[in-house]
Amino acid sequence: MNGRDVVLSRLRAAVSADGPAGRVPRDYRRERPVDLDRLVERLTDYRARVHRVPEAAVADTVAGLLPPGATVVVPPGLPPAWLPPTVAALPDDGLDVARIAAADGVVTAAAVGVADTGTVVLDGSPDQGRRILTLLPDLHICVLRAAQVVAGVPEALARLTPRRPLTWISGPSATSDIELDRVEGVHGPRVLHVILLP
Amino acid sequence: MTRTFLGMPATAPPGVGHLRGDEPFPAAARRALADPQLRRNLGHATGTIRGKSAAVIDEVPDWPQLRAAGAAIKADVMARLPDLLVQLEAAVTAAGGVVHWAPDAVEANRIVTGLVAATGADRVIKVKSMVTQEIGLNEALSAAGITPVETDLAELIVQLGEDRPSHILVPAIHRNRAEIREIFLRAMPGVDPGLTDEPAALAAAARRYLRQTFLSTPVAVSGANFAVAETGTLAVVESEGNGRMCLTLPRTLITVMGVEKVIPTWRDLEVFLQLLPRASTGERMNPYTSMWTGVTPGDGPQEFHLVLLDNGRSAVLADPVGRPALHCIRCSACLNVCPVYERTGGHAYGSVYPGPIGAVLSPQLTGVADNASLPYASTLCGACYDACPVMIDIPSILVHLRAEAPHPRAESTAMAAAAYTMDHPTLYAAAQRAARLSRLAGQRGRGLPPPLSGWTASRDLPDPPAQTFREWWAAR
Amino acid sequence: MRIALFVTCLADTVFPQAAKATVRLLERLGHEVVFPAGQTCCGQMHVNTGYPGEAVPLVRRYARTFDPYDVVVAPSGSCVGSVRHQHAWVARRAGDERLASRAESVAARTYELSELLVDVLGVTDVGAYFPHRVTYHPTCHSLRSLRVGDRPARLLRAVRGLTLVELPAAEQCCGFGGTFAVKNADTSTAMLADKMRHVLSTGAEVCTAGDVSCLMHIGGGLSRLRAGVRTVHLAEILASTEEAV
Numbered sequence: 075m076n077g078r079d080v081v082l083s084r085l086r087a088a089v090s091a092d093g094p095a096g097r098v099p100r101d102y103r104r105e106r107p108v109d110l111d112r113l114v115e116r117l118t119d120y121r122a123r124v125h126r127v128p129e130a131a132v133a134d135t136v137a138g139l140l141p142p143g144a145t146v147v148v149p150p151g152l153p154p155a156w157l158p159p160t161v162a163a164l165p166d167d168g169l170d171v172a173r174i175a176a177a178d179g180v181v182t183a184a185a186v187g188v189a190d191t192g193t194v195v196l197d198g199s200p201d202q203g204r205r206i207l208t209l210l211p212d213l214h215i216c217v218l219r220a221a222q223v224v225a226g227v228p229e230a231l232a233r234l235t236p237r238r239p240l241t242w243i244s245g246p247s248a249t250s251d252i253e254l255d256r257v258e259g260v261h262g263p264r265v266l267h268v269i270l271l272p
Numbered sequence: 273m274t275r276t277f278l279g280m281p282a283t284a285p286p287g288v289g290h291l292r293g294d295e296p297f298p299a300a301a302r303r304a305l306a307d308p309q310l311r312r313n314l315g316h317a318t319g320t321i322r323g324k325s326a327a328v329i330d331e332v333p334d335w336p337q338l339r340a341a342g343a344a345i346k347a348d349v350m351a352r353l354p355d356l357l358v359q360l361e362a363a364v365t366a367a368g369g370v371v372h373w374a375p376d377a378v379e380a381n382r383i384v385t386g387l388v389a390a391t392g393a394d395r396v397i398k399v400k401s402m403v404t405q406e407i408g409l410n411e412a413l414s415a416a417g418i419t420p421v422e423t424d425l426a427e428l429i430v431q432l433g434e435d436r437p438s439h440i441l442v443p444a445i446h447r448n449r450a451e452i453r454e455i456f457l458r459a460m461p462g463v464d465p466g467l468t469d470e471p472a473a474l475a476a477a478a479r480r481y482l483r484q485t486f487l488s489t490p491v492a493v494s495g496a497n498f499a500v501a502e503t504g505t506l507a508v509v510e511s512e513g514n515g516r517m518c519l520t521l522p523r524t525l526i527t528v529m530g531v532e533k534v535i536p537t538w539r540d541l542e543v544f545l546q547l548l549p550r551a552s553t554g555e556r557m558n559p560y561t562s563m564w565t566g567v568t569p570g571d572g573p574q575e576f577h578l579v580l581l582d583n584g585r586s587a588v589l590a591d592p593v594g595r596p597a598l599h600c601i602r603c604s605a606c607l608n609v610c611p612v613y614e615r616t617g618g619h620a621y622g623s624v625y626p627g628p629i630g631a632v633l634s635p636q637l638t639g640v641a642d643n644a645s646l647p648y649a650s651t652l653c654g655a656c657y658d659a660c661p662v663m664i665d666i667p668s669i670l671v672h673l674r675a676e677a678p679h680p681r682a683e684s685t686a687m688a689a690a691a692y693t694m695d696h697p698t699l700y701a702a703a704q705r706a707a708r709l710s711r712l713a714g715q716r717g718r719g720l721p722p723p724l725s726g727w728t729a730s731r732d733l734p735d736p737p738a739q740t741f742r743e744w745w746a747a748r
Numbered sequence: 749m750r751i752a753l754f755v756t757c758l759a760d761t762v763f764p765q766a767a768k769a770t771v772r773l774l775e776r777l778g779h780e781v782v783f784p785a786g787q788t789c790c791g792q793m794h795v796n797t798g799y800p801g802e803a804v805p806l807v808r809r810y811a812r813t814f815d816p817y818d819v820v821v822a823p824s825g826s827c828v829g830s831v832r833h834q835h836a837w838v839a840r841r842a843g844d845e846r847l848a849s850r851a852e853s854v855a856a857r858t859y860e861l862s863e864l865l866v867d868v869l870g871v872t873d874v875g876a877y878f879p880h881r882v883t884y885h886p887t888c889h890s891l892r893s894l895r896v897g898d899r900p901a902r903l904l905r906a907v908r909g910l911t912l913v914e915l916p917a918a919e920q921c922c923g924f925g926g927t928f929a930v931k932n933a934d935t936s937t938a939m940l941a942d943k944m945r946h947v948l949s950t951g952a953e954v955c956t957a958g959d960v961s962c963l964m965h966i967g968g969g970l971s972r973l974r975a976g977v978r979t980v981h982l983a984e985i986l987a988s989t990e991e992a993v
Contacts, residue, residue, distance in 0.1 A: 083279030084586035191557035242561035262513025651925025654892035674798030731968030
């Protein structure tokens with residue numbers, strides 16, 4: 075017997091007396107209307123900084139968040155109009171780890187925003203890029219469209235594709251490991267900006 | 273060993289891992305209770321987390337419905353566990369992962385050590401994982417010349433302090449900021465000698481210390497919070513970003529997962545991703561959740577291994593009363609509300625699984641005889657059942673396990689005698705009179721022999737009344 | 749109404765005053781109290797210590813003794829909790845399905861005192877007088893097993909002369925837990941110390957509860973401290989009247 079056979083036969087023996095499984099009650103809330111103000115409030119509550127601007131103002135907003143000459147990692151499919159001329163763009167054409175880690179920031183789009191939890195979800199689409207891009211730089215600017223925002227977790231999962239690598243981000247990196255007080259900024263980006271478009 | 277025996281539900285083997293303590297709970301608890309610093313640290317931390325959790329749960333009007341759904345999904349998982357694992361295996365394999373099956377801790381350690389050795393790496397980075405603590409993976413890796421580096425802040429504090437985890441979620445909950453600073457100054461290579469005890473400064477020190485290790489280590493080991501059978505998707509919830517580092521940067525990722533972590537469908541995540549953060553850290557959502565399915569070309573690890581671990585879980589599954597202990601999603605809400613845990617801390621439980629859930633899980637994984645004192649480490653106050661996001665009736669399982677536990681002979685005799693007396697009202701009334709007349713207790717009970725002296729060490733016994741109720745009633 | 753009293757072994761033997769008060773109170777409210785002979789103990793101590801097999805005769809005795817009655821009351825949340833949540837389990841575990849159904853049927857007619865008063869008899873003002881500063885410890889089994897909620901507080905608030913002061917961290921266990929207090933005496937003592945600290949912080953003269961077992965524990969600790977706070981069962985407060993004071 076190999077390990078697989080041992081484990082499976084043990085588990086089969088353990089459930090051999092089981093009757094049919096019961097029904098799962100799913101009378102919790104799903105498909106609720108979206109409240110953008112709630113998203114902003116909850117992002118802010120977890121120390122993300124939120125900027126509500128029209129799409130034409132994204133580049134100016136980004137310019138205001140980074141010093142002139144700052145290096146910014148850019149996923150391959152990011153709309154070029156989102157980047158101000160004041161920053162030095164580093165397009166990800168297979169950037170090595172050291173260059174990503176040395177960058178001042180990263181600008182991405184997002185796949186989904188979740189109002190209830192103050193979350194943005196990245197799914198590795200071309201305007202978001204590889205997971206490493208949003209991990210090593212200390213500042214992440216994430217551009218989210220109102221149409222991408224859903225009310226809660228059930229609605230978010232319904233919009234996402236499981237086969238893609240997914241990163242759910244709720245505020246900057248944090249820890250509660252010291253006396254259970256939340257401290258922002260451990261290994262991930264210590265600063266998270268969300269630019270919310272209409 | 274026969275084929276039949278090999279294939280029957282089995283408990284976790286002794287001599288490996290961290291499911292068995294060195295001494296019974298009351299003895300270990302006594303030492304913890306004598307440490308006033310520990311008592312203050314635990315009281316502060318559990319009080320803080322209870323308040324945070326209650327506040328964010330209050331925001332969710334359908335919390336009872338979510339709990340009911342979570343409980344029902346887990347019950348369904350257990351009933352179909354073998355089939356779901358086969359489905360998971362197929363989905364992970366189709367997505368480019370490799371699935372391994374480990375009947376126990378020894379096999380799991382052998383598999384993981386072999387996989388690391390095959391990459392040629394002499395160091396692995398680790399995401400906080402209860403299951404790798406359970407099987408003693410770090411010891412096994414070290415014995416094979418591979419250095420495991422814990423990257424979760426609390427696990428790092430525990431590792432640098434040569435300590436043991438004492439909480440499921442916050443393994444260093446027994447340490448306060450001043451103690452953590454001391455540990456860093458003593459054991460963290462290259463630490464700034466001017467380090468303060470500000471939590472932000474301590475976190476920054478860990479960031480600096482681990483950054484180069486993250487960037488240069490080719491293999492990571494993680495646990496998993498959920499694995500979706502339908503899609504082959506694994507999920508890890510975390511806060512610091514160390515998880516993302518481990519799940520993203522190395523070339524090879526090895527995930528070790530207890531078999532009970534599988535859930536049937538993608539949609540089921542909508543229940544658990546609402547329950548887990550609010551019940552555990554008291555957040556609406558933890559800062560980072562990573563989900564991956566096999567291998568994604570050009571993004572993240574290009575080699576992915578999933579190790580499915582039994583190590584006693586089949587034995588728990590085989591007990592219909594004890595089985596819901598496998599529903600646990602490791603939120604640790606039961607620890608935070610437990611009046612016993614709050615006073616003794618996690619080390620007193622011996623096992624890596626402390627608190628109420630540990631008191632029902634550890635004895636079942638090892639067989640009750642190997643953790644016989646744990647089912648009694650509770651007043652059955654029920655706070656854990658109320659707090660559990662998947663509604664595990666921990667008190668009922670504790671009572672069930674007490675019935676399975678080996679009993680001291682003197683106690684068995686006394687209990688049988690008491691039951692006999694109480695089933696014979698004449699004897700019972702006579703015993704009541706005898707208790708009163710002989711004044712066995714003397715001096716408000718202070719002359720009693722052990723174990724009853726445990727009561728009178730800190731409390732008086734009431735004076736026996738002149739008349740029992742039934743005597744009063746009869747004379748009425 | 750005709751109400752059968754389940755006195756419980758602890759109240760019968762050690763705290764008869766709580767049971768007598770229950771009788772006085774219910775009779776004052778115009779009900780007939782009967783005390784079925786043959787009753788002894790609910791078996792909770794056996795079940796919770798790991799001896800459910802030994803508890804089977806006690807479960808059978810309880811069901812047989814109280815089956816003839818429509819309403820049963822006990823001045824103990826924890827004994828009622830055992831009747832309601834453990835008796836059928838004990839019977840099923842022993843393979844006695846008939847006893848299990850009978851136990852369930854009797855359990856459905858068994859009430860803790862505050863449940864009986866508020867839900868069955870529909871009273872919150874029982875006409876009591878108790879001119880003292882009182883704090884209420886909810887006790888784990890009344891609070892979480894029976895979910896009596898604010899029924900005891902509603903009854904206490906209606907008592908004339910009584911000042912009810914809130915107990916900090918009231919929902920936390922006092923550390924009794926039956927044989928827990930003996931098997932884990934050190935942890936139990938640590939829990940008791942915090943409970944007593946909270947009781948003393950209220951400045952109350954009296955700490956009350958619906959369970960004689962928890963009161964015995966808290967009262968035993970307060971007595972050792974010579975703390976000057978009395979423990980009094982809820983039934984005794986509700987049975988007190990101006991004439992009796």
